[in-house]
Amino acid sequence: MKKKDKALLKRVRQIDIKSRKVVTELLGGEYKSVFKGRGMEFDEVREYMPGDEVRTIDWNVTARTGKPFVKRFIEEREQSLFFLVDMSASGAFGSAKQTKNEVAAELCGLLAFSAIKNNDRVGLIIFTDEVELFIAPDKGQHHVLRIIREILSFEPKGTGTRIAGALDYLGRMVKKQCVTFLISDFQDEDYDRQLKLAAYHYDLIAITISDPRELELPNAGLVELCDAETGEQILVDTASAQARKRFNTAAKAHRLEIRDQLRRLNIDQIDVRTDRDHVRDLVRFFRTREQRQTL
Template sequence: MLTTAEILRKVRALEIKSKKLTTDLFTGEYHSAFKGRGMSFKEVREYSAGDDIRFIDWNVSARFGHPFSKVFEEERELTVMLLVDVSASSLFGTIIASKKDIATEIAAVIAFSAVNNHDKIGVIFYSDKIEKYIPPKKGKQHALFIVRELLSVQSGQKKTQLNTALRFFNNTTRQKSIAFILSDFIDTGYQDALRVAGNKHDIIGIKIYDKMDRTLPKLGLLRVEDAETGEQKWVDSESKLVRYEYEKDFFRITDYSNEVFRKAGCDLLHVRTDEDYVKILQRFFISRNK
């Protein structure tokens, strides 16, 4: 567990890194990627030929004896929610960093991007239950608080249940929001809750996985333990069949999450722990602007 001094050092380092990324790479791209997500009433003006008759303000029109139209403008303030998986499997990592480390960095970048654009940012930490909820607010201090929590949060639970997090999100978030789900998505059974959330909110999944999640290295006879169930067994990593079945299981769960997100009309990005997540986020933001 990190000491307070270590957490503060890491918060400062993440703040510096995130600010550089949001300034140098995401200027304009983050916000324009989500433009037009809502419209708010601005004013009324005299009706002009071609105005949509659905937007005629009948009360004002009756008062002045000729038609007036309501004028709307794009809502510039957004509400961004982070749903962060803190179950046991998030601690796994074999190359550069653990899945939790990468999720923390991505979440920090999104948090600072949000506050730089005067948007609200909130977090739901989850395992197979809701570990912590931080309601969305604006401001740099709020973003720094979120980063501190990202670094220090620990789950007492091992398993993952995205269904629980999505139901909590659906019940607590009334305003249309943008939600980033950071997880390795190794569980199932969340398709209904994702479809409900996707009907109202803009959902982006970020699947974070390690190279060894997909490929079992040839290291002889291994005693392995499932981080989430605690189940242990011996496997022969020299066996081609064992390695094939291991990889097939990875693609089975990946195909499931891809299909569930597609059917729900939501986006799903894939980030390996040794990849440059900045480029993946950038490509996604730019594709949203086309």
């Protein structure tokens, strides 16, 4: 086995072990309480018992038998969960322990194992400036490990980001209601209309991934910055407090713009950083959403 393949296998196993532990201890129950399934489906009829709601009485069966019977319903639990993962060139960046793409793989592992534990199906769409991979939703451990492996080993053809195209593709391929996680650093523009449509048709959650060096420049003298997606290069004197301030102000404005856009469309956001424990970010999201649903 090649050294690269061994490293990939080791990383997949690490995510597998970590995800199982976190799902067992933290996320499994949280997932089920937040994503409750698509509705209720008929199960059976049984004789009326004191305390049953009158509106559940099955009048046809009651008329035939001469005894009151009620309809019993159960939650239609099974549903599909889709990951839309941005694998553009900027995702390969990481100044902390992990790149943004590695964080995306871990997030998908945690959420996918939570999904299959609750008998849900999981699918994947990888995109750059075009959709490059589609994996239909399925169940089972092997399927989840395949999704993690695909994200970790994926070598994209494109370098840019086109969120609008990925959302259009989702709309063509997935006609039923599903839970959709859009995972990206959102270094893109002109996708507001598609985002609004997707939020209307699906339970859409945005996971925004950023790296500390994208948000704040250190004092490191002359630094050549390169936009991984466009190839544009600029020379910045990071020893200049004014230059650092301009960079930090622009980065903050971009983050606030994304946050305001998602809030305006009532799309939940999970803000994740490569230098922070994203398990806590997921747990915080699940608990906040569960509290909101019980109000």
